[in-house]
Amino acid sequence: MRKSELESAMADSGPDVNGVPEIDLTDPEVIRDPFTAYGDARERSPLARLLIPGMPMWAVTRHEDARALLADPRFEITESSFMRPDVPADCLPYMRTMSETEGREHVRLRRLVAPAFTARRAAAFRPRIERIVEGLLDELPAHAEDGSVDLLWHFARPLPMDVICELVGIPEADRPSWREYGATIASGAGQAFAAAIPAIMRGAEAAVARRREEPGDDLLSDLVRVRDEDGDRLSEIELVMLVWQLVLSGQTPTNLIANAVAALLDHPEQLAALREDPALTPHAVEELVRWCGPTLLTIPRHAREDTELYGVPIGKGEPVTVAVAAANRDPRVFADPDRLDVTRVPGTPGTASHLGFSHGPHFCVGASLARVQTEAALTALLRRLPGLTPAVPLAGLRAPDPGTWRLTALPVTA
Ligand code: HEM
Numbered sequence: 273m274r275k276s277e278l279e280s281a282m283a284d285s286g287p288d289v290n291g292v293p294e295i296d297l298t299d300p301e302v303i304r305d306p307f308t309a310y311g312d313a314r315e316r317s318p319l320a321r322l323l324i325p326g327m328p329m330w331a332v333t334r335h336e337d338a339r340a341l342l343a344d345p346r347f348e349i350t351e352s353s354f355m356r357p358d359v360p361a362d363c364l365p366y367m368r369t370m371s372e373t374e375g376r377e378h379v380r381l382r383r384l385v386a387p388a389f390t391a392r393r394a395a396a397f398r399p400r401i402e403r404i405v406e407g408l409l410d411e412l413p414a415h416a417e418d419g420s421v422d423l424l425w426h427f428a429r430p431l432p433m434d435v436i437c438e439l440v441g442i443p444e445a446d447r448p449s450w451r452e453y454g455a456t457i458a459s460g461a462g463q464a465f466a467a468a469i470p471a472i473m474r475g476a477e478a479a480v481a482r483r484r485e486e487p488g489d490d491l492l493s494d495l496v497r498v499r500d501e502d503g504d505r506l507s508e509i510e511l512v513m514l515v516w517q518l519v520l521s522g523q524t525p526t527n528l529i530a531n532a533v534a535a536l537l538d539h540p541e542q543l544a545a546l547r548e549d550p551a552l553t554p555h556a557v558e559e560l561v562r563w564c565g566p567t568l569l570t571i572p573r574h575a576r577e578d579t580e581l582y583g584v585p586i587g588k589g590e591p592v593t594v595a596v597a598a599a600n601r602d603p604r605v606f607a608d609p610d611r612l613d614v615t616r617v618p619g620t621p622g623t624a625s626h627l628g629f630s631h632g633p634h635f636c637v638g639a640s641l642a643r644v645q646t647e648a649a650l651t652a653l654l655r656r657l658p659g660l661t662p663a664v665p666l667a668g669l670r671a672p673d674p675g676t677w678r679l680t681a682l683p684v685t686a
Contacts, residue, residue, distance in 0.1 A: 295331070303674060307597055307601060314333035317333065330592040335599040336604070338631070349371060351368070352589075382633075394640035408434075409653070422681050422683050428649070442492075443482050473512065528642065532564065537661070568674065666682065
């Protein structure tokens, strides 16, 4: 059956057509609890249809199939994988990020930045991360109002931005502006993002110019050297693009840290286990990425040619995403998948590797850095705030965002 036939069959006969369930991403119940909606779909079919106004897409729901799709050369990330707000013409060239490239171009760009993000480099960076963590916790009491403080705004948000600015080499004086750009992007507002783009691009250009004049011990200084010594490996446009892409993607741990704190507060026995044995923290972080990581859906891939998935025809150019929220709770590879268990060890029987950082060529470059800073954040929080308690029910503070599982605030008392 061709796409149009399948779509009209779906429209005629409701939420489960030819075994392909539909998920309406404008449904407030799906937004409130995506795990149930995706979980139901996963148990009915390896493929679901996501109803998104103006951009319906397919979603792979099961873990093994999802891994296969993310490494399947029949599907590629393209320009149409991203929503392009109105961008002034002079900014457009900078919008083609590393995520949007494939093949040799992608490998070339990735090889330039990957050495700064290895597990070893992230571990070596840990003392600097811990200093930032302790500094933010020192300032927390000054932000308290009526006995409670918002950990999202005063801890989980500034931490990753300060860390990535330090690693990339954004000059100190420019960091407040990057915090602002970060907050605008994180709020997911299309118009505000569009309006912020020229300032973000100018900010990235200014950071490049500064490091060219005053090199330091940071990634940007290394990239400027590559650019100036061997222009074939990196163009000036790519250099500026990498600065803004890395700094803004570097803030994703905000949502993991906030989700992790909320999940632990909601599961006092898991919180107690972690307090009792802080050596569990690396496992706990991995489990928290699986159970409540911020990525609900990957960037959609597009079929290079007419093809099919699980017997369903997929037309050339049609978008297919991975429902990470479904794959990470697939009972085929995770025992008791809906249970948060900070003692789970990935790679042991009953626990596969989660897909919270994706898989394949576009696997998250910053995964090790994200893990280390989340570990440092949770370790220090639990040590310094022994009475940590939600100030209001946190379930009501979820952002209505179908792509990212995130909170709008995290008010706590300590
Ligand atoms: C908890 C924190 C994070 C999560 C959950 C996360 C998640 C992801 C995911 C799911 C992807 C791949 C998307 C896809 O395949 O469709 C990705 C890619 C990427 N991430 Fe992260 N990320 C996190 C932190 C970071 C950090 C700290 C950085 C630092 C620079 C970063 C930089 C990137 C970049 C540059 C890519 C594109 C890689 C490529 O296309 O080759 N991320 N991330």
